[in-house]
Amino acid sequence: MNHSTGAREHLRDFLSADARELAPQLLGALLTHESRDGSVSIRLTEVEAYMGPEDSLHPDPGSHTYRGPTPRNAPMFGPPGHLYVYFTYGMHHCTNIVCGPAGVASALLLRAGEVVDGLALARRRRPTSKTPADLASGPARLAKALGLTTADSGRDALAPPFRLELPSVPAGAVSSGPRVGVSGAGGTEEYAWRFWLTGDPTVSKYKVAKPRNRNTAGAPPGFHER
Numbered sequence: 001m002n003h004s005t006g007a008r009e010h011l012r013d014f015l016s017a018d019a020r021e022l023a024p025q026l027l028g029a030l031l032t033h034e035s036r037d038g039s040v041s042i043r044l045t046e047v048e049a050y051m052g053p054e055d056s057l058h059p060d061p062g063s064h065t066y067r068g069p070t071p072r073n074a075p076m077f078g079p080p081g082h083l084y085v086y087f088t089y090g091m092h093h094c095t096n097i098v099c100g101p102a103g104v105a106s107a108l109l110l111r112a113g114e115v116v117d118g119l120a121l122a123r124r125r126r127p128t129s130k131t132p133a134d135l136a137s138g139p140a141r142l143a144k145a146l147g148l149t150t151a152d153s154g155r156d157a158l159a160p161p162f163r164l165e166l167p168s169v170p171a172g173a174v175s176s177g178p179r180v181g182v183s184g185a186g187g188t189e190e191y192a193w194r195f196w197l198t199g200d201p202t203v204s205k206y207k208v209a210k211p212r213n214r215n216t217a218g219a220p221p222g223f224h225e226r
Helices: 005-014 019-026 119-125 139-146
Strands: 030-035 038-050 083-088 092-098 107-117 162-165 174-177 194-197
Touching (some): 019 107, 030 107, 038 119, 038 139, 107 139, 107 194, 119 139
Antiparallel strands (some): 030 038, 038 107, 038 194, 083 092, 174 194
């Protein structure tokens, strides 16, 4: 059943908070995409918080918005509850849910999850997966399992064909640590803004960032492709 307008706006208000506070609260939430091919639902088990350039005391050098708005990152400056999907390494899509007040850039990167509905469709989209646990273990795998591309960037994750349902009970054991694949200061313990369900088998493996290609046009100091 889809959200009523009132419930949808209540959820949008909830998502208008600080990404670093929202991240652990989104663990266990269900994100559903009802596409023409069918419906897939994923229980989120790992997310990362990314902030914008507005916080002068603690700017986020690992964020795509570190140097301000661009056509690519524009959804991160939009209203909470919308999607920011980007293409990386010429082959993968990664999905974020925008949060914080409209006009203030921040988002939650959906790093990993468990496919709880639409398993057959997710397997067709991810034929190289060896077990159900790795179908959405990693941001590119998660986006692929849900059937999301950059065409979905800017769309409302709280309205059909999408649905976001918060967990009825807060997550139990939650771990946190540095973000995956973020170079420079943004990947250090000072920015330990990755949160995951402790011990969950679908959580992705931690990887230190590779050295950045200095020829990457317009890349901020801590640029990465997450």
